[in-house]
Amino acid sequence: MQKPLEELNASAQGDFVAALANIFEYSPWVAEQAFAARPFAGVNALFAAMKTAVERAPEGLRLALIKSHPDLADKTQRAAGLTAESSAEQNSVGLDRLSDAEYEAFERVNNAYRSKFGFPYIVCVRRHTKDSILSNFEQRLPNDVATETATSLAEICRIAALRLDQLVISSDRLPVYGRLSTHVLDNNSGKPAEGITVELIERSALGASRVIARAVTNSDGRTDQPLIGGRPVPIGRYELIFSVGSYFKERNVPLSDPPFLDDIALRFAVSDPEGHLHVPLLVTPWSYATYRGS
Template identity: 80%
Template sequence: MTASPIPLAELNACSKADFVAALANIFEYSPWIAEKAADARPFVGIAQLFEAMQAAVERAPPELRLALIKAHPDLADKTQRVAGLTLESNAEQNSAGLDRLSDAEYTAFQRVNNAYRARFGFPYIVCVRRHTKDSILRDFEKRLPNDAAAETATSIAEICRIAALRLDQAVRADDRLPVHGRLSTHVLDTHSGRPAAGIPLELVELSALGESRVIVRMTTNHDGRTDQPLIGGRPVPIGNYELRFTVAGYFAERNVALSDPPFLDVIPLRFAVAEPEAHLHVPLLVTPWSYATYRGS
């Protein structure tokens, strides 16, 4: 990937060789896709560019589509990391924490990688930026019983999802690809009937086999919201999360009578994400003695 996005107008005007060089790794180690798409220029938007690249994949003969699948690395494979992943694959795997697995997680990934390769003869492929470690392992298990034709089709679909996210990062255009979601929150003090400002919170990604990890720490602003989304500008990975709100100090600062220790201090809200490109809003309605939430959008 380039350090900064390339303007679409520049891609439309450059030589075919430069076009291919700029987009060679949108599809892993497969510059032939960019080469095919170059012939369809000029593009009016990034969506049309992506459609041309996707069409090149769909029209390719089966042996070339299989080679595209086999060009991808196994997930969480230490040997392949030493040998050298593409910058794109390395960043994508790191985003899901696949570079810092617990022993139990590494064993689980090694087991399903080997089982998948033994069954289908090619690597398991998933768009890891849409997933957490736990959801990848669940997806592995769901897909293992499939037949080769179904997995070939699923693999190509996942490759196109990976490519769409890479293209969205690599090219600047007036339009955008629908590849990002958003997770947001706000806190309403229902004791006083106003937004709750100054409440510390943290978002934690939960893990079944390894350590849970803090994704972000923020403090609510004057509107009871955070200045930025908890997750934004990328997919919200499928998985289980916990939002932790520290509320006792907020009420104490407003001279609200509290028990000692406070009945509610840190409030944990556990929820799951199933749609990475959706907007999920998880608010907190709170008094010193009660709280509620709901699934907003």
């Protein structure tokens, strides 16, 4: 349940800690430390106080915070019960429905990482796809313990920022969201293309690709809502499919049979989860173009 910041500022310590106890996984001591800094002018100030508590904590307490996190895609831990927050985060990226090849890949890297560092691999999964998590695993395995300790704490803070922004109602927002949008221009008529069906697909190397969003362009040639918005745009590889053949047919534009261009698929990648990526399409029955917008 969301909490207004004003209510948290007025809370007794026990209520304040109970509300924020799991912003940092199984670590209510972070909220206990932050309580003394009340009242907070906004959620950014609240998060800064919680982050400072982590940064100033003894080394052993920071290590305990790292070890409190679960392995990713671990069936045993799922059976034992994850926190509601961890479960929702892992499910959001599809870690509850992996292919056999993906489960094997996650088991391999989880074991290799724990064997080397003695604590679980931690990444803010809401900023990633399954493929990019596995890639990040491989990139981080060569690091030393000090580097991975610092990296893990930074990822924990990213996780906490997203949890806090979802929980606390405030006049300000934490800078944790990105946006993916599109815009279709009918170059045959020189107008925005209204009524084109658009499908966004997250591509996967080891498992099944999945549809992330479906929409139809409006009178401005845009979708009413961003294809991804109100959350990070996960790092990964995507495909946008535009149904242009049916669009031109419905407008009685002369076409070949079958149409030279029917469904146009644009493949692209996302590297900045908090950025705005705009992928427009300029189309005629015989040609199309795109570019990276913002």
